[in-house]
Amino acid sequence: MTVRDETPAGPGVAGAGAPVQRPPAEVRYAGELAALRAGDRDPRPPGWELSLRAARRFVVGDPEAGISRKFVGNPSLVDRALVTLATSRGLMLVGEPGTAKSLLSELIAAAVSGDSTLTVQGGAATTEDQIKYGWNYALLVAEGPSTRSLVPAPMLRGMAEGRLVRFEEITRCPLEVQDSLLSLLSERVVAIPELPGADGMVFARQGFNVIATANTRDRGVNEMSAALKRRFNFETVFPIPDLDTELDLVEAEVARLLSGSGVQPPPDRDVLEVLVGTFRELRAGAGAKDGHGGGGDRSTAVMSTAEAVSVAHAVGVRGWYLRGEPGNASDVVACLAGTAAKDSPEDLARLRRYLEQQAGRRRTPQWQALYDARHLLDD
Structure with a gap:
């Protein structure tokens, strides 16, 4: 039996028409x-x-x-x-x-x-039809079962x-x-x-x-x-173990996404370093109630590399379209709120504890800016 592909070419088909958001x-x-x-x-x-x-x-x-x-x-x-x-x-x-x-x-x-x-x-x-095959019911009624009325699914x-x-x-x-x-x-x-x-x-x-x-x-x-x-x-498939490798990956992906969103300035690496570091420490359980790291206060939200890319993309879009500049640490806090509170309200409390106990101890300008913007979680 020969399965025919009768899908017409169009803008969403690879290599045809207008640019697509994410080509295969x-x-x-x-x-x-x-x-x-x-x-x-x-x-x-x-x-x-x-x-x-x-x-x-x-x-x-x-x-x-x-x-x-x-x-x-x-x-x-x-x-x-x-x-x-x-x-x-x-x-x-x-x-x-x-x-x-x-x-x-x-x-x-x-x-x-x-x-x-x-x-x-x-x-x-x-459904099983979406896996194996379905039918063009107009042709099925008119002609009965045939290879013309068969609609092949991916499998x-x-x-x-x-x-x-x-x-x-x-x-x-x-x-x-x-x-x-x-x-x-x-x-x-x-x-x-x-x-x-x-x-x-x-x-x-x-x-x-x-x-x-x-x-x-x-x-x-x-x-x-x-x-x-x-x-x-x-x-x-395990999370990326190395901070520098994860940071490089996030920076490259965010630059591509921001370009596709019409954002001109490239992402600020210092801001991305704060964001990726926050994700890694929340993923590992930093920000526990006693102020020390550990797995007892791990976020139940997904703090993955892909989620970090998504947040960093939002940070860049927010900074450019609202103020005409690259995103900053305040934008990180504002965009983090929706990610951290996705699965459980307690995750927002974990993020607050992290900003109070961990970010406030860092002496670099971006970490201090992250700490100073912690009030945005309550806005």
């Missing part, structure tokens, strides 16, 4: 991917567009070849992920929210398949075209929806009983596999069945 990885890094494909002489797994070595270089970077570093994490994690996808087992990336699980899955899909857009976004409303397209499929936040889906993957991952076939003959079976081509992600904070919401777990290799 294969568009953002098209030049790097083309260069890697042209110089790739290593053996490639069946159905892959790059060898494992070239795919690894695309993700972790190769300065000598002009390949930028895109994932800040343990390179051995990338190695294990690529090896898993070259086998018959799916890959499950787990970790705290904001640890770049989705980014890693996107980069790997772009390197392996040249297409990272075959994606299922998991949620309470996700069916991935199998028919031999591409990687990304399944984001799989544990947010109902259990019966999750388990619809069992036959896909074990038998590598989708049965379409409504279609007669050979069209009723779609067999996976070489190159097909699944990358799923799950937040550790979602465990217990819809715990995966033991049968489904056996069909995945699990890899944990």
